[in-house]
Amino acid sequence: MKIKKTLNLGKTKFPMRGNLPQTELQRENIWFENKVYERRQKMNEGKPSFMLHDGPPYANGNIHIGHAMNKISKDIIVRYKSMNGFYAPYVPGWDTHGLPIEQQLTKAGKDRKKVGPVIWRKMADEFAHKQVKKQMADFKRLGVSADWDHPYLTLQPEFEAAQLRVFGSMAKRQLIYRGKKPVFWSWSSESALAMAEIEYHDVTSESAFISEKVKDGKGLLDENTYMIAWTTTPWTVPASQALAVHPDFKYVQVQLADSEKKYLIAESLLPALAEKFGWKEPNFLATFEGKDLEYMVTKHPYMDRDILVVLADYVTDDTGTGLVHTAPGFGEDDFMTGQRYDIKPVMNVDDRGYLTAEAGSDFEGVFYEDANEISLQKLRDVDALVKSEPITHSYPFDWRTKKPVIFRAVPQWFASIDNFRQDILDALDDVTFKPAWGKKRLYNMIRDRGDWVISRQRVWGVPLPIFYAEDGTAIVDPEIIDHVADLVAEHGSTVWFERDAKELLPDGYTNEHSPHGEFTKETDIMDVWFDSGTSHQGVMATRPDLEFPETLVLEGSDQYRGWFNSSLITSVAVTGKAPYKQVVSQGFALDGNGEKMSKSIGNTIEPNEVIKQMGAEIIRLWVTSVDTSADVRVSMDILAQTSETYRKIRNTMRFLLANTADFNPREDTVNHDDMTAVDQYFYTRFNKLVGEFKAAYDAYDFQAIHKLLINFINVDLSAFYLDFAKDILYVEAPNGHVRRSLQTVLYKILVALDKLILPILPHTAEEIFEYLPYETEDFAYLTDMPEVEDLGDNTALFANWDAFMTLRDAANKALEVARNAKLIGKPAEAALTLYLTDEQSKMVASLNQDVRILLLVSQLHLENIADAPADSQSYNGYQVKIDHAVGDVSPRDRMYHTDLGTDKDFPMLSAHEAKIVRENFPEALTEGLE
DSSP: OOGGGGSOOOOOOSOSSOOHHHHHHHHHHHHHHTTHHHHHHHHHTTSOBOOBOOOOOBOSSSOOHHHHHHHHHHHHHHHHHHHTTOBOOOOOEEBOOSHHHHHHHHHTTOOHHHHHHHHHHHHHHHHHHHHHHHHHHHHHHTTOOSOTTSOEETTSHHHHHHHHHHHHHHHHTTOEEEEEEEEEEETTTTEEEOGGGEEEEEEEEEEEEEEEEEEEOTTTSOTTEEEEEEESOGGGGGGOOEEEEOTTSEEEEEEOTTOSOEEEEEGGGHHHHHHHHTOOSOEEEEEEEGGGGTTOEEEOSSSSOEEEEEEOTTOOSSSSOSEEEEOGGGOHHHHHHHHHTTOOOOOOBOTTSBBOGGGOTTTTTOBTTTHHHHHHHHHHHTTOEEEEEEEEEEEEEETTTOOBOEEEEEEEEEEOSGGGHHHHHHHGGGOEEESTHHHHHHHHHHHHOOOEEOEESOSSSOBOOOEEOTTOOEEOOHHHHHHHHHHHHHHOTTHHHHSOHHHHSOTTSSSTTOTTOSOEEOOOEEOHHHHHHTHIIIIITTSTTOOSSEEEEEEEGGGGTTHHHHHHHHHHHHHSSOSEEEEEEEOOEEOTTSOBOOTTTTOOOOHHHHHHHTOHHHHHHHHHHSOTTSOEEOOHHHHHHHHHHHHHHHHHHHHHHHTTTTOOHHHHOOOGGGSOHHHHHHHHHHHHHHHHHHHHHHTTOHHHHHHHHHHIIIIIIIIIIHHHHHHHHHHSOTTOHHHHHHHHHHHHHHHHHHHHHTTTOHHHHHHHHTTOTTOOSSSGGGSOOOOOOOOOOOHHHHHHHHHHHHHHHHHHHHHHHHHHTTSOSSGGGEEEEEEEOHHHHHHHHHHOSOHHHHHTOSEEEEEEGGGOOTTOEEETTEEEEEEEOOSEEOTTTOOEESOTTOSSSOTTSOHHHHHHHHHHOTHHHHHOOO
């Protein structure tokens, strides 16, 4: 009989290689066919609820790695909560209106103006649905468990109707108004933009120092004085209407030696400006306070227009001249200043960014950026350009078209923030943030933001439900809005574009006695941030399986100015409270060098490509390996490293499966109190680890979970417990107490660990679960998270074993020195002698354990420290001596023994081994061993 047959070598059909790209998809199909998500929800009905509300990604193109990180993070949380005693349905959503879809239609050769709004919207609807279908497939392939059969789309009639009712509620509170003030205007989109749709880039443009001749100096300045204004947008000079000075600055009037002209600038800037302008020793004439200059008048340099000198606190004296060119139609500060001085703004730029006839014949039909040089030349022609120079500064861009925007004062619909700003800020007191700084960030954004421009000059979106009387009076009536919402709920928002105004109004508004005359309807649509920002009502507050307010929202950090922001505003407006209880924000996915990903650069990581090469589990594991609260790096090299980590996890679980394959937990389990001492210790340690795992899950700290998992596998299991476990598992009697005790721990760890990793690696956890025949559920996801057992006070236990780990480190150091000196090869060749103090002896005795097995040596001798020879070595406070083991090597356990040959039947085995073979493999007596 072969000696190998007397060993309990673990066996399992669980494959070493996962072959994830193929097996994951098969497993996902099984989940969908067996409705595992739905069954999990049914199991959890009646339990405490946990509502994670999905912030809708925009439906346009396949998902990118940032999408993957976001959805995987949500899936990890929801899976964990579902397995940990919560009713946690997850409804995925999509943002489906807005400009990007219209742009895609235009790129495809469609002409909005030719086909008309109704056909255009139907094409946009079809395109959006195709994109949703594409992205849904991508998200499913990541292993995300969700209510895929009932997602929410912002284009769904029921969602649109809820959105209109939110608008109506805000109108009822008089929070909706029409006004004319500068807004971010995207000439590339031909629409106003909200703050959340703006990103800033550094640009270099020409700045100009302009002299304006005093027309009325109020007796303080004569008409031969020129005020020098500064601007970074020469194209707005044709719209210049005022000159702003700071009321508290000092301004100085100077004259040059070679000129009759006198100039006025801020006193503090004179030295720098004199050098810049080439002025040599300017002569001081007079000094004035800014407030003394108010209501003076200058002449526009090249237009027949008076320029009023006004006061403004935003004027600075660190750049420019201390006098700021002011065009109320093209800047928020300028506009507010103009309002104070009753200046009606000039607007001489059209929707597409071209100057109109109002700017003068030289500018008519010129694109605004091209108008810079024309304006500078006109200033030169009239000797009003003191100097021009390039300046680099931060400038707003349309985040979708990536083109610069302008400020433009045009009539728009606004949602007032001022009227209930403090209510919004107060609502944040009931919200917790991770990271904690998120609260201050959102607070400051709400505190400092202006009123929200909610109208857009586009077609693909939810219409503003506003009508106009024959005299142009806007009718914002909650009763009418509710009526329109009912129509939209039944027919969809395209009904607004299909029907005339009178067909959209309720009875009583369209009869011949109506005082309003012939009605017309608003043509603008709502900002898409109003769409997604009302999802708390369109989804959470209306679906019977969901609840409002939601427990948690988790999105990228850009949503502080986006969805977090708009949701908070609309929710407080209509419900008086925040829509969410917890906010988790994540950073952005950067390439391996920390650079922003860009298709044009070619440094993007496509999830679908990673899945084809490595599998979705690798992306999921990567998500937990990084600190998602900040920007994270990802590259194929990083993912390859993650793949190696996955291989280690898989092989460890495979070892546990193989070495518990002959273990029946119903019959072979050893009670905790009856386990060997090291098994008691290790299981108690793992039990504590379960609590740490769950605490990390509860804190949404994925990186902490990853560290706990990898440290447990690499250090606790591989480098300690499994290191000596092999000698017990393979060599000891199959049903012997010491082996069953160890297997009890391994099986408990295997089952618990499988559940703990399931939220992160669901494909792998379900595959492992198929090899656990004694677990009764069909799927691992239908089981519950392991609970932390009450194993009593373990303080002394951990203290003793921590002390043993110090001893073990000392032994390992000594063995390493002996190996380097060629005294031994592997530890099994060693005879280890420990010279112990009384305290150390008590510690070893208290372990109640054969320490030799744990140290992997063939022989262990415990002696008193007083007997330590001169050639012993000190490590970690232990006196240690290594000799080569005596005796002969058993071919069965590969250890040295001094009792080989004492058993006549099995002379090549130790007495202990011979007893095991005789009792468990009786055929060896007749066949003999070889």
